[in-house]
Structure formats: structure tokens, C-alpha cells
Amino acid sequence: xxxxxxIVPILIAVLLFxxxxxxxxxxxxxxxxxxxxxxxxxxxxLSQQGEILTTIGGYExxxxxxxxxxxxxxVFVLITTIFFLIASIYSFHEKDSRLFWFLMFLWQGALVxxxxxxxxxxxxxxxxxxxxxxxxxxxxNRDKRSMYDGMFYLMLNVLVIKFYxxxxxxxxxMAGTMDMEVARLALANVDRASxxxxxxxxxxxxxxxxxxxxxxxxxxxxxxxxxxPSAVSAILSGLHIKCTIYLFLRVQEMFATVATxxxxxxxxxxxxxxxxxxxxxxxxxxxxxxxxxxxxxxxxFTALSMxxxxxxxxxxxxxVNHALFKGGLFLGAGAIAKAYGTRNIHQIRGVxxxxxxxxxxTLIAILGMIGAPFFNGSISKYFxxxxxxxxxxxxxxxxxxxxxxxxxxxxxMLFGKSDAEPKADVKIPVEQQISTFILGALCFxxxxxxxxxxxxxxxxxxYIDALGYLEKAGIFFASLIAGFFIFxxxxxxxxxxxxxxxxxLGFRSVCVCIGVFFAALLLTVGVL
Amino acid sequence: MNTGILNTDLIxxxxxxxxxxxxxxxxxxxxxxxxxxxxxxxxxxxxxxxxSIGYNIGIVAPIGxxxxxxxxxxxxxxxxxxxxxxxxxxxxxxxxxxxxxxxRKHKSANWDILRKKSSES
Numbered sequence: 284x285x286x287x288x289x290i291v292p293i294l295i296a297v298l299l300f301x302x303x304x305x306x307x308x309x310x311x312x313x314x315x316x317x318x319x320x321x322x323x324x325x326x327x328x329l330s331q332q333g334e335i336l337t338t339i340g341g342y343e344x345x346x347x348x349x350x351x352x353x354x355x356x357x358v359f360v361l362i363t364t365i366f367f368l369i370a371s372i373y374s375f376h377e378k379d380s381r382l383f384w385f386l387m388f389l390w391q392g393a394l395v396x397x398x399x400x401x402x403x404x405x406x407x408x409x410x411x412x413x414x415x416x417x418x419x420x421x422x423x424n425r426d427k428r429s430m431y432d433g434m435f436y437l438m439l440n441v442l443v444i445k446f447y448x449x450x451x452x453x454x455x456x457m458a459g460t461m462d463m464e465v466a467r468l469a470l471a472n473v474d475r476a477s478x479x480x481x482x483x484x485x486x487x488x489x490x491x492x493x494x495x496x497x498x499x500x501x502x503x504x505x506x507x508x509x510x511x512p513s514a515v516s517a518i519l520s521g522l523h524i525k526c527t528i529y530l531f532l533r534v535q536e537m538f539a540t541v542a543t544x545x546x547x548x549x550x551x552x553x554x555x556x557x558x559x560x561x562x563x564x565x566x567x568x569x570x571x572x573x574x575x576x577x578x579x580x581x582x583x584f585t586a587l588s589m590x591x592x593x594x595x596x597x598x599x600x601x602x603v604n605h606a607l608f609k610g611g612l613f614l615g616a617g618a619i620a621k622a623y624g625t626r627n628i629h630q631i632r633g634v635x636x637x638x639x640x641x642x643x644x645t646l647i648a649i650l651g652m653i654g655a656p657f658f659n660g661s662i663s664k665y666f667x668x669x670x671x672x673x674x675x676x677x678x679x680x681x682x683x684x685x686x687x688x689x690x691x692x693x694x695x696m697l698f699g700k701s702d703a704e705p706k707a708d709v710k711i712p713v714e715q716q717i718s719t720f721i722l723g724a725l726c727f728x729x730x731x732x733x734x735x736x737x738x739x740x741x742x743x744x745x746y747i748d749a750l751g752y753l754e755k756a757g758i759f760f761a762s763l764i765a766g767f768f769i770f771x772x773x774x775x776x777x778x779x780x781x782x783x784x785x786x787x788l789g790f791r792s793v794c795v796c797i798g799v800f801f802a803a804l805l806l807t808v809g810v811l
Numbered sequence: 812m813n814t815g816i817l818n819t820d821l822i823x824x825x826x827x828x829x830x831x832x833x834x835x836x837x838x839x840x841x842x843x844x845x846x847x848x849x850x851x852x853x854x855x856x857x858x859x860x861x862x863s864i865g866y867n868i869g870i871v872a873p874i875g876x877x878x879x880x881x882x883x884x885x886x887x888x889x890x891x892x893x894x895x896x897x898x899x900x901x902x903x904x905x906x907x908x909x910x911x912x913x914x915r916k917h918k919s920a921n922w923d924i925l926r927k928k929s930s931e932s
Contacts, residue, residue, distance in 0.1 A: 404891055411902065431925055434909045789923060791839075798834065
């Protein structure tokens, strides 16, 4: 049954590519996306009762490929389909639509495949498919800059996947299988020393694809690419990056004897700090969001590596939340940039007055992002800090202060007046407003019904201490005020930040970074 | 019967060396075409490593019907590597297509020059 979730989107992709009737193609696309969402929902409810297994070709799990939907992967599949449905509604009138729909459906099939498969080699094949699809989508509206960005993205991702494959070779030699579950059991009996190299190789690759600290240079180029349709940027930032976090969780679990959590905790914190510093210093709205993704990924890694049950739940919930609000923000940013004819944050003003629905959706997403009380970000951030040391508590408060400052800057475009007002007749298409608003509304719903959502999604019963939540709200308002003043008197005027914002690494420097990261990881797991 | 001079440890060592040689090449060269070639060098190292997994002295290829279990090379890594080679080919084709477009536009295949010219626009 699970095979259909992968194969049907790919078949529809081919069908849509052959179909020359544009309107019919659109209708089929939306219809099938709605159907997938329903099917994924059904799968999700089924997986709550027990894991669903499909063995491809009838081979047993050691030899063949096993698809498995457990409670974690079913959540990811559900988010994927919902996200693609909303993105499809948003890009209903996308030009050059045959190629666009072809790539979108291919992308969806491969992403769902990565979430469902238990075979690491199968995952490798799907990641390669996804990489090519994304590289083409990044430069979809061919312009001068995006060709280089697309090539940069493709070459680097092809490079790091070699590391993954090499590690996989070692894994196969030790464990005799590519299946995650079987390999995990087999690796428990293998001595620690021989696991170091494959772990470091595979983790370097996965960390690159998650855009951890020295390796994040490709992300803003890819996610903030001016040539990519907004829906593509939204999926890239909201969802695509999560598929490697998912793989990270799986591989970390598999190499339980060598896995290092401290290393990723430290790297996560540094990534978050660097991410929001870079985000603050951008003036392009898409780039602000892209760098903010880097910082949120750092935050998620920090939460997932802290090791307590509550922070784990918080991290997982933040993955879902980040998909919702970052998706909403990217969709909004794309439409707003198109309406105003510019992507410069200093020239866009008065969105709330001019495009009320879009403005409100963006505002809700921002509130979710910075973790305002009653919005979804506050719930996940509450759980991240609820079970840790005071030290970690302060670090996380600092990280969310950074996010607040970034989004105070971002929200300046909602208010005020400026010269670059759009012409009166520029309208944002209705379907774009609606789809953005749905994501915004979801941020609010998953915030109000936070505990219920966590119980629904992760089957975990958690409680919020009212007093503790109130305290967090107090901290939030304090950091909001502090953030406002820091923004006004430092970020807005600093020359240093402006210069920092233009900093980027070339291809060779990124290669050096990959080498350094690999060496550092190998040393950490080898020495400690 | 294969008497075999190479043992698997030596092959492993060679693979690691070639892999990181290719990686060094990526850092050292500024030419995009050479970068693509070095990617293939890395891939070849990985492929060789995979093929050496199933190999041992005295083991025969898994072809035919009258085979003794335990004396046959593991066919799975070889099947996987065929997939890898095909994927590598496809990725290289896409890479070169992009490169051709870039070279036509900027008249250069140098990473640094391409980066500079792309960010000017």
C-alpha cells in the first residue's frame, strides 16, 4: 500500500507533462493533491494503531527494500501532502506550467519516499532525484544569477552525497544490510572503533544537507533564489530541509554506540547564532527568511540533541511549526515582492493597509515564529526549555531574542508608508491570499490547541504548567522590548552588519568547510 | 582459482586515498570542468570500495546455476553500484548542461569568475 504514495505522484507527474491542455492539467494537479492529503490522513490514522510495512518485490527486509510508516514518518508524510496541496493552490497560475507540475509531483513522490523508506541506499537514490529536481526548480525562471546558484547547489550536494555513499559502503560491510532497523541491531555488536569512520562520513553529508554551521552557505542561495517560484522556496525552507533532519534522527539512532549529541548541541547553538546574525543583516526579504531558516535549524538541532524527553517533543513539534510559519512567510513574501516590484525590506511599507489578508497572514506567521503567547512557536519553545538546566535556558532565551530582532526587522514592512507604493491596480491573486492565510491560520490553531496537536501528531501526552507558561510569556515580552531597542539603536544603523550581510563563500571555500567539518566530527567521536 | 595479491584492507586503503585525493582536487582547482572530473574520481573510489566488499580470495562471481553457497561473491553491492553509476551519469549530464549555459553567458569556466560575474547582475 505504501508503494502507491511514492509511485502515484511520479506517474501523475509524467501524465501532467504529456498533457498539453493547461487548464485540465491544473485541475488534475489540485484534485490529486487534495486526494493525496486525504490518503495521507488515512495513513496517519492507520499508523497510530500500529506500524504499516510494505516489502517491495516480496524480499525479506535484509535483502529487499522495506517501506515502513511508523508514527514519526506518518507525521512527515502528512505534513508533506498538506504542504504540497497548499503550494499547489498558491501556484495555480504558474507560467510554464507543464514543467512546473512535472517537477512538483516528482519532488513530492521522492520526498514521501525518503520519509517512508527504511533502506538507506533507496534513500540515497531518492535524495539524488530530489537534488536534481530542486536544482532545476531553483533556476526555474531563468535569470542571470540563478544559473550559478543552481549549479553551486547541485555540485555541492552531489559532492556530499559521495560521503554518504562511502559511509554506506562501510555500513554494509559491517552490518551486511542497508535496512535501518536491521543495521541498528547489527551495529550494536560491532566494536566502536570501526564505526567511527562511517558515522563521520554519513553525518558530514547529512549535516551539510541540514545546513549546519560551516556548511550553510548554499542554503540562502537556494532558498532565497530570486528565480525560484515562491511556492518552491516555501517548500524548500519549510519541508525539504526537514527530510534531512529526519534522516539525521534515523542515522543518529542507528549508530547509537558512537553517536555524539554534545557535538551537535554545540554546533546547533552556533548555527542558530550565526544564522540570526546573518538574517538581521540582510535587506532582501527572501534572504532574511532564508537565513532565519538556518537559525531555526540550529534551534531544532539544539533541542533534539539536549537529550531530555520534553526537549525532544519540543524539537519535533518545532519541526512541524517551522514548516507552517516559514511556509506562510515565504508564500507571503513572494506575493508581496511581486506586488511591490522589489524585494528590498527598506522600500516595502504598509502591507497591512494595502493587502489586509496577506498582511494578517504574515503577521500571524511572524507571531508564531517569534513565539508569542498563544501561537504555535511558544508551545514548542516552552517544551524545549521546560526540562533543562538554567544555563541552557538562558542560551535558548538568547536564541529566541535573536529571532525576535530578525522579525522585528521583517515586520517593518507591514506598517508605515513609503515611495515604492505599488500601482493601484496591482492585486495579489485570490488563491495566493487564501493559501497563505490557511498556513497563517494553522499557526494559530496549532498554538491554541498545542497540547492536543502534540497528542494527535506524536501520540505523546504532555502538560503545560500555567505558571511556567506565564513566566515564559513574561520573558517573551521582556525580550520583545529589548529586541525592539536593539533593533532600533544597533541593527538598523550598524555598518558592520551591512558588510557582514554580503559575506558569502565560494565553491572551494565550502569544500574546505566540508573537510574541516568531517575532520572535526571524526576527532570528536574518536577522542571522546 | 584466484590466488589474489590484493587483499581487502589494501583495497580499502587505496579507496580512501583516491576518495580524498578527489576531494583535494575539488579544493585545489578553480576550473568547473575539472571539478566535475574530480567528482567522478571520488565516485570511482566509492564504487571500487563497494565492489571490494563482496570480494574475497577464492570466491567466484555470482553467475550461473551450479554455485556453492558461501563461495559466491555478494551480488548486492554490484547491483547497487550499477544504480550509482547511472545516477552519476544523469547528474553529470545536468551539471554539464548548466555549465554550458553559464559558459555561453559569461565566457568562462572558472568558479571565481563565474561567481563574480553572476553577482554583478
